[in-house]
Amino acid sequence: MSKEFSDPSPVTPVQPVQLGPDDSFQFRCHKGIACFNKCCENIDIMLAPYDVLRLKKRLGLSARDFLDNFTRDFQMDGHGMPGLKLATKEESPACVFLTPEGCGVYTDRPSACRYYALGLLSMRKKDSPADEDSYFVVKEDHCLGHLQPKTQTVRDYRKEQGLEDYDAINREWRQIVLKKRSGGPAVGKPSERSLELFFLASYDLDGFRDFISTPGFTELFELDPAEKQALIDNDEELLRFAFRFLKQALFGEITIPVSSEAAEKRRERYRRRVEQLKRDAAERKVLDQDKQYESLKDE
Ligand code: SF4
Numbered sequence: 694m695s696k697e698f699s700d701p702s703p704v705t706p707v708q709p710v711q712l713g714p715d716d717s718f719q720f721r722c723h724k725g726i727a728c729f730n731k732c733c734e735n736i737d738i739m740l741a742p743y744d745v746l747r748l749k750k751r752l753g754l755s756a757r758d759f760l761d762n763f764t765r766d767f768q769m770d771g772h773g774m775p776g777l778k779l780a781t782k783e784e785s786p787a788c789v790f791l792t793p794e795g796c797g798v799y800t801d802r803p804s805a806c807r808y809y810a811l812g813l814l815s816m817r818k819k820d821s822p823a824d825e826d827s828y829f830v831v832k833e834d835h836c837l838g839h840l841q842p843k844t845q846t847v848r849d850y851r852k853e854q855g856l857e858d859y860d861a862i863n864r865e866w867r868q869i870v871l872k873k874r875s876g877g878p879a880v881g882k883p884s885e886r887s888l889e890l891f892f893l894a895s896y897d898l899d900g901f902r903d904f905i906s907t908p909g910f911t912e913l914f915e916l917d918p919a920e921k922q923a924l925i926d927n928d929e930e931l932l933r934f935a936f937r938f939l940k941q942a943l944f945g946e947i948t949i950p951v952s953s954e955a956a957e958k959r960r961e962r963y964r965r966r967v968e969q970l971k972r973d974a975a976e977r978k979v980l981d982q983d984k985q986y987e988s989l990k991d992e
């Protein structure tokens with residue numbers, strides 16, 4: 694299966710030819726083909742936020758229940774940025790959704806499954822404001838689709854596979870991931886809290902919905918009540934808002950108005966907490982010194 698963010702190299706099945714949207718490649722997958730289901734029998738599929746949204750809806754589950762039962766965690770980088778992969782069956786490396794008749798969630802299958810046998814690589818050139826996508830053919834020995842007499846452009850293939858909806862949302866998230874990985878100007882070593890927020894806003898959409906309904910969020914962010922209700926009622930809008938929130942929290946890109954009064958109250962609470970911690974530390978030091986003097990008296 695194709696892997697987003699992977700680099701093409703001679704030891705992988707990725708063909709070393711970069712394709713643009715109007716380049717053509719030969720491939721056709723269909724139900725009667727001899728290798729039917731082979732590609733889903735040994736998977737390593739990374740999930741993006743819109744994949745999770747579609748699958749949890751399809752299964753009628755909360756995001757948390759979907760994550761617990763159908764995914765496994767992995768770290769996307771050395772700083773522990775949380776990633777998700779599609780779970781496999783207990784007894785084999787086959788996809789948890791694979792059935793003898795084919796994919797059990799076909800119309801909501803993840804974008805990596807839709808792209809196969811293409812691989813996607815997103816890159817931002819130096820001084821360019823936007824990422825550019827390029828594509829590679831992935832040729833694995835078991836896949837007979839490359840021998841089928843059908844040639845199409847990348848653009849037509851993406852359309853046929855329903856990838857435009859997926860990429861329209863996931864692209865923005867990929868940009869956040871790339872920026873966080875490469876450490877933009879305002880980005881230092883990520884705190885535990887920032888990694889938790891990244892997970893919540895990226896994958897646990899129902900948890901994020903609860904988060905924006907908390908009194909703390911409502912106090913800090915000045916969101917029009919009607920706008921907030923529209924977010925609560927619409928998963929896709931909520932996910933787009935979650936990306937805005939992430940950019941604000943991680944990179945300081947302010948698009949959600951913050952109440953200055955609430956921000957000042959928070960800063961004041963923070964200052965008081967720091968003062969208290971300093972006082973506690975000084976008290977502990979005095980107590981330690983007292984103990985040392987006491988022990989000297991006994992000698
Ligand atoms: S989700 Fe469907 S297409 Fe993707 S690996 Fe699983 S069974 Fe195959």
Ligand code: SF4
Nearest residue numbers: 722728730732836838
């Ligand atoms: S042609 Fe390739 S993608 Fe289609 S079922 Fe066979 S192995 Fe899977």
